[in-house]
Amino acid sequence: MRDVIVIGGGPAGLAAAISARDNGAKSVLVIERDTCVGGILNQCIHNGFGLHRFKEELSGPEYASRFAGNLENIEVLTDTMVLEVTTDRVVRAVSREQGYMELKAKAIVLAMGCRERTRGAISIPGDRPAGVYTAGAAQRYLNIEGYMVGKNAVILGSGDIGLIMARRMTLEGAKVHACVELMPYSGGLTRNIVQCLNDFDIPLYLSHTITRIHGKNRVEGVTIAKVGPDRKPIAGTEFDIECDTVLLSVGLIPENELTRGAGIPIDRRTNGAYVYENMETLSEGIFACGNVVHVHDLVDYVSAESERAGAAAAKYALGEKASGKVITVENGEGVSYTVPQYIRPDNCDKKADLFFRVRNVYSNKCITVKNGEKTVASFKREHLAPGEMEHIIIPVSLMGDAEKLTVSVEEAE
Amino acid sequence: MANIVCIVCPKGCRLTVDEKTFEVTGNNCPRGAAYGKTELTFPTRVLTSTVKIENGEISRCPVRTNGAIPKGKMFEVMSALRKVTLVSPVKIGDVVIPNVCDTGIDVIATRNI
Secondary structure, rough: OOEEEEEEOHHHHHHHHHHHOOOOOEEEEEEEOOOOOOOOHHHHHOEOOOOOOOOOOOEHHHHHHHHHHOOOOEEEEOOOOEEEOOOOOEEEEEOOOOEEEEEEEEEEEEOOOOOEOOOOHHHEEOOOEEOOEEHHHHHHHHHHOOOOOOOOEEEEOOOOHHHHHHHHHOOOOOOOEEEEOOOOOOOOHHHHHHHHHHHOOOOOOEEEEEEEEEOOEOEEEEEEEEOOOOOOOOOOOOOOOOOOOOEEEEEEOOOOOOHHHHHOOOEOOOOOOOOOOOEEEEEOOEEEOOHHHOOOOHHHHHHHHHHHHHHHHHHHHHOOOOOOEEEEEEEEEEEEEEOOEEEEEOOOOOOEEEEEEEOEEEEEEEEEEEEEOOOEEEEEEEEOOOOOOOOEEEEHHHHHOOOEEEEEEEEEE | OOEEOOOOOOOOEEEEOOOOOEEEEEOOHHHHHHHHHHOOOEEOOOEEEEEEEEEOOOEEEEEEEOOOOEEEHHHHHHHHHHHEEOOOOOOOEEEOOOOHOOOOOOOEEOOOO
């Protein structure tokens, strides 16, 4: 029996494992399905990682190495696929070297990350030619395998990976003709619009979508149309762009097959497990962190969240269980979800961190936290956007007798 | 007055820069003020890419400029990187091209391979 088993060796899993060890867990095991740890950071060769945490602008692999180089006394199984996790904390896994294995743990941390939405998820009509990739798949081909995926590309969706790939493809000699976004605002960070699209004069079509992909064996072009407020294409606004490649950057889905299989409740708003303030799921002794809980913009926040999960898992493994009253956190007007969804004030160190996304682009608004009609905290924000995760800190002293706290976007006074 | 978005960090502050005095407003940190001025006078960027590597577990080694280079030189540096072939082992921070394209900036490896 191990103290803590961490499932996934990406940024979340590594930070959780290190934190579990540093907080007293004696035996910590990380299980990773790839041949090396680091997860998606290995293919994110662009810079900007670690600004918050290390006050440096690192590339993805450099950021990963800061954690991968700090794994003393942590056991790592690579090339190993976890098949099942149970709520009595048994992990069933399989690898080429060791075959089938059944491992027991006092605490488990789920850190499986997320995967990309594909063409099937958004149902673009047209043929099924070669040349349609998710942006992350193209990123892997280009940055790790060394294959160029095309010469003339159109990118659907303005998520960060799509924007980063627009720049990457351009630098490698491809022509990126357009970035097409269904919503009236970008899904990525503003800095990426500037340095990945504007720098290379790549047009961004907001409130537009691809209505058809042309080509039989290889992509030959796309039809783009403007969409109305209902996000449906407007007839008569169509135009064609010739291209050989379509990259999709249309969102990420937390990879929760193991979580669901264990019967751990999943929040429909985040597509990740419901969690308490210490990242414990509703199944005692099983914790979750990183993109498997909710999709983050910045790895720095993933690391911080995962360290909390790892520390809590160690604490649980050492016999200290969280208890006390539970406050439900709800999303009110203008807020699409919150993480955590539950706070146990007795288990907080004077304050609780709250992460959430807003539903629309707002300027000069106030984020309020209410207990019924009473405002317990409010935070002014000059700018809010769905593509940028928000973070507030609520002192426990302000929670009082609340059973429910509601987070909303309101007019600033 | 020029309205630009700061790209120094993911916060993305909206800056207003006076085109004559280069006075910056809207920044939340001193780096933003410096960025606002540089962006209008002499824009620079950190460039990241990959180069060929032999005998490693993977065939591309990620690299970056160890500082900002003039924005206009990005494609020139990309051409220089195409001519490079590394041989494993390579460590993070190893210089791949010193003083690339006379920018005074080195290109360094960003993965141990």
